[in-house]
Amino acid sequence: MNTTNLTYIYAVTQPTLSLANSLTTLHGIAGASLRLLPPTPDAASPHAKDTQLVFVAADVPEHDFNEAALKAHFEDLDWLEDVARTHHDIVQAIAAHATVLPLRLATVYQDDHSARQALALGRPAFAESMDQVRDHTEYGVKIYLTVPTEPDLDPPPAEPRRPTAGSGKAYLRARRTQHHAREAVHQQAQHAAATIEAIAARHTTWRVRHAPQRGALTGPEENVLNDAYLIPNDQAEDFQNAIDDAAQGFPDLRVEVTGPWAPYSFVALADAPDLDTHEPPP
Known part of the structure; x- marks a missing residue:
């Protein structure tokens, strides 16, 4: 049986x-x-810049990527993870050889002709984005802290066993110590964030502030900073070294630099033009 792509x-x-x-x-x-x-x-628009642009494309089976199928697949985390990983790997491979503008996951067109028309339609905006990210690379900076746990003390005993004055005071002192420790760690994280921002101002051209990660992605740690920076390639090594040096001054935190990445956070056009295309559900 023939498969429509x-x-x-x-x-x-x-x-x-x-x-x-x-x-x-x-x-x-x-x-x-x-x-x-x-x-x-x-x-092609007669006003488009004289920049040669192409789509990186491949066939996918229509029965897996039509609108109805995508609505179902986007509820299937295993399927979604596999497709997202492949999409990311291809984009990263392209970035090793040329400036790249990643497109949204599951951007599909009816056929090559429709895709080529869409590229022509979007070419002026794509060319502008290409100029913004050329010779730049995305890096991420994250700050993690370990929140002090509750004091490992039993509260003052209730009746019928009468608590002593000393046991109640010791418990309250431990709780205050724990509260002060939490405040100190968060203040250190604020200082670290300001230090990183000052370093970035010297080495980067664009910052995007993402929401901190939560849940299983961070484990027992708390993610308090999750920024992305667009860095000129000739500044990348100096930026990473400066962040690593600054992190030594914050022993209660974990400062993580990720990358290099394709400029996912800095491509204003996450979608190709909607021309005879099947879009994934929102």
């Missing part, structure tokens, strides 16, 4: 020989081969 778009980029060679060794979702799609020449 849709055209899945991973990213916008500029074609280079090294990128074209690398794509021959990569495989997309469901093992599909990757290809470069230029815009349709007849639909």
Whole structure:
């Protein structure tokens, strides 16, 4: 039985020989081969910048990526994790060879022709974003703290055993000590955040503040800072070294630098133009 395919778009980029060679060794979702799609020449805007742009594309089965299927799949965490990991790996591989604008997960078009029309339609905005992130890389900085636990003391005993004055005072002293310890750690985290911001001002061109992570992603620690920075490539090493040096002054915190990443946090156009496309549910 023949399988109807849709055209899945991973990213916008500029074609280079090294990128074209690398794509021959990569495989997309469901093992599909990757290809470069230029815009349709007849639909190109006469006001577009003279920047050659292409989509990185691959086939995906229509029965898995049509609108109804995606609504169901986006409730399947195993399926979603596998697709998201493949999407991310492809984008990161592209970033090793060319400037890249990652597109939203599950951006699909009816066929290559529709995708090429959409690229032509979005080309001016894509070219502007490309200029903003060219020769830059995204890095993340996170601050974690371990919140002091409740004092390992029993509260003053209730009747019928009469508590002594000493036991009640000791319990209250322990609670105050624990409260002061929590305050001290949070104050240290605020100081660390201000220090990192000052370092970033010297080395980065753009910051995005993400919400702190919660739950299983942080384990027993509390994430109090989760920022992304767009850094010129020639400043990346100095930035990382400065953050590592500053972290030594905050022994009660864990400061983590992540990256290098493709500029996920700094691409204003998360979606390609909506032209004959199946969009994932919100």
